[in-house]
Amino acid sequence: MTQSIKSYNEAVAFHGHACPGLALGYRAAEYALQHLRAGRSEDEDLVAIVENDACGVDAIQLVAGCSVGKGNLIYHDYGKHAYTFIDRISNRAIRLVQRPEPVVQRIDPVAFTLREKVMAGTATSAENKEFHARQAAVIEKILRMPIDELFIARDVKPEIPVRAKVFTSVQCAVCGELVAEHRARVKDGKFICIPCAGDYGRGW
Ligand SMILES: [Zn+2]
Ligand SMILES: [Zn+2]
Numbered sequence: 001m002t003q004s005i006k007s008y009n010e011a012v013a014f015h016g017h018a019c020p021g022l023a024l025g026y027r028a029a030e031y032a033l034q035h036l037r038a039g040r041s042e043d044e045d046l047v048a049i050v051e052n053d054a055c056g057v058d059a060i061q062l063v064a065g066c067s068v069g070k071g072n073l074i075y076h077d078y079g080k081h082a083y084t085f086i087d088r089i090s091n092r093a094i095r096l097v098q099r100p101e102p103v104v105q106r107i108d109p110v111a112f113t114l115r116e117k118v119m120a121g122t123a124t125s126a127e128n129k130e131f132h133a134r135q136a137a138v139i140e141k142i143l144r145m146p147i148d149e150l151f152i153a154r155d156v157k158p159e160i161p162v163r164a165k166v167f168t169s170v171q172c173a174v175c176g177e178l179v180a181e182h183r184a185r186v187k188d189g190k191f192i193c194i195p196c197a198g199d200y201g202r203g204w
Pocket of ligand 1: 055
């Protein structure tokens with residue numbers, strides 16, 4: 001059944017703040033839904049593969065109805081602003097990659113420069129105010145720009161990475177907690193969980 005696409009304001013409420021990254025993720029998910037079919041995924045028909053874990057992914061979760069727990073949000077820690085959406089019903093897929101020219105810099109170079117000062121905490125209160133006004137205008141623009149000025153979109157072969165279905169747990173020899181066997185490390189012939197192995201990563 002076709003449902004209306006969630007609004008950008010709903011994405012802001014979900015994410016906790018408005019930002020250009022969220023607006024970009026919103027446009028990607030909105031375009032994918034319109035391109036592949038209308039409506040949000042309630043039952044894992046739509047799969048999103050994201051290649052970063054920044055702000056935009058929150059919009060994708062909300063708009064496309066994809067989540068890690070449902071298994072239809074797949075995260076690759078590639079550090080790329082690239083999003084692939086696969087519709088299991090129509091068996092079609094689309095990949096959107098953000099254009100190489102920095103979008104905020106293209107829209108408003110002053111906002112781009114001010115951002116550095118604001119982030120570094122060296123901006124005056126007037127500069128802070130100006131930055132926020134400019135940032136809001138940039139977001140407005142992102143929400144209305146033609147999609148091909150933001151992303152390079154192309155149809156791709158629908159390929160969904162296979163998830164392990166059966167989980168056997170083993171006990172970590174260091175902390176004693178159970179860990180899925182396929183995520184455990186082996187050290188001196190014993191199973192060890194990732195934190196105990198000191199193998200920290202950003203991935204989840
Ligand atoms: Zn954000
Ligand atoms: Zn452990």
